[in-house]
Amino acid sequence: MEREEYLNYHRKYNREHKNKINKQSREWVRNNAKKVTENTIKWRKENPEKVKIQNHNNYIRNKEKYYARGIAQKNIKLGEKLCQRCNKRKAVERHHTDYNKPLEVELLCKKCHDEERVKL
């Protein structure tokens, strides 16, 4: 098989099996969370210029998210409240379910917020 032919075959396969592939990779990430975090931290340390570009692109793509976070940080104090999910650990993060409602947040501990993110 020629290289181009080979690439086209895989492109077509990936396109047709997109949902299955995405599901598998989400599952893999879920089962290897520690490894993923370690590799991400390592990569970010080694590629500061790429991180800068990524951060900027993220900001452009998710302006409403950054805006909502800013409003929530200014107006909703965490204080000594407990996590609204587990009620065990101290709430250290604010979780938005709708970025169009910046003041509607759930106060969560790190663990519950991470679990929430994995679900997405």
Ligand SMILES: [Zn+2]
């Ligand atoms: Zn919690």
